[in-house]
Amino acid sequence: MARTKGSKNRIAASTDFDAQIAKLQKDKAMLEEVFSKTVAHIEELKTDIKSLRESLKPQKAEIKQTEKEIAKLEAKKAAAEAKAAEKAKKTETESVVKKLLASGVSADEILAKLK
Numbered sequence: 001m002a003r004t005k006g007s008k009n010r011i012a013a014s015t016d017f018d019a020q021i022a023k024l025q026k027d028k029a030m031l032e033e034v035f036s037k038t039v040a041h042i043e044e045l046k047t048d049i050k051s052l053r054e055s056l057k058p059q060k061a062e063i064k065q066t067e068k069e070i071a072k073l074e075a076k077k078a079a080a081e082a083k084a085a086e087k088a089k090k091t092e093t094e095s096v097v098k099k100l101l102a103s104g105v106s107a108d109e110i111l112a113k114l115k
Helices: 017-102 107-114
Strands: none
Touching: 017 107
16 A cells, blocks of 8 residues: 655644734734834934924034134234334344444444345
8 A cells, every 4th residue: 555645744824814914913013003103203303304404504604704704814924923023123133233332333334234
């Protein structure tokens, strides 16, 4: 006699369709809940981004204004340093001229040395 092929330990196909449907509906409801939470979170992030963009404009304007003030102060500082250097040079020149005059050098020789 021929042997039957295949395993005799087969699991009988589940015919409880109502339980399977209920389980899948439960899974679907859970996935929809997670989906709606994610969408809500995305919308919240969008509003946060919008408000941050609006606050960014005045900050950029303030930075620009500060940069202008810095440039003005740097220009004033450079002008003041140039004026101080000019004054120091003038004072040094006068002291050199006085020393040379005191030592008996003529005005023509002093002018030649200054050039």
